[in-house]
Amino acid sequence: MWTDDLTVGIWEIDTQHRALFVQLEKLLDACMVGRELDEVVEMMVFLDDYVDSHFEAEERLQREAGYPEYERHRAEHLIFRATLERLKAELVESGVTRDFVLRVNQTLIDWLKTHIRSVDAAMSEFLLKKTGQPADMRL
Numbered sequence: 379m380w381t382d383d384l385t386v387g388i389w390e391i392d393t394q395h396r397a398l399f400v401q402l403e404k405l406l407d408a409c410m411v412g413r414e415l416d417e418v419v420e421m422m423v424f425l426d427d428y429v430d431s432h433f434e435a436e437e438r439l440q441r442e443a444g445y446p447e448y449e450r451h452r453a454e455h456l457i458f459r460a461t462l463e464r465l466k467a468e469l470v471e472s473g474v475t476r477d478f479v480l481r482v483n484q485t486l487i488d489w490l491k492t493h494i495r496s497v498d499a500a501m502s503e504f505l506l507k508k509t510g511q512p513a514d515m516r517l
C-alpha cells in the first residue's frame with residue numbers, strides 16, 4: 379500500500395505516514411477475515427488517535443517554521459478527521475459492510491495518498507528549504 383513516491387523527505391513525517399498505511403492495512407485485513415466488530419472498532423479508534431497525533435505533529439512543524447499555507451493545510455486535516463469520525467460512527471452502527479470497506483479504501487486511503495503527494499509534499503519542500511536541510515534529515 380505504501381509506495382516510495384509517497385516519501386516527502388522528512389524522517390518524522392515519512393515514518394508516521396508509513397505507520398498510518400500499516401494501520402489502515404491492518405484495519406482492512408481485519409474486515410476481510412471477519413474479525414469481531416469490537417476488534418475492528420478498537421483498530422478504528424487507534425487509527426483515529428494516531429491520525430490526530432500525526433496531524434498535530436505536522437501542524438506543529440508548520441507553526442514553528444511560520445508556514446504561510448498553515449491554515450489551508452489545517453483545514454484539509456479537519457475535513458479528514460471529520461470523515462474518519464463519520465466512518466467510525468457508521469462502523470459502530472452498522473458493523474463491517476462492503477460499503478465501509480469500500481470507503482476506507484476510497485475515502486481514507488485515496489485521500490491520504492493525494493494529500494501526501496500534493497499538500498504534504500509542498501509543506502515538506504518549504505520546511506526543508508527553510509531549515510536548509512537536505513531531504514531525509516531528522517527534523
Ligand SMILES: [Fe+2]
Pocket residue numbers: 436451455493497498
Ligand atoms: Fe498533512
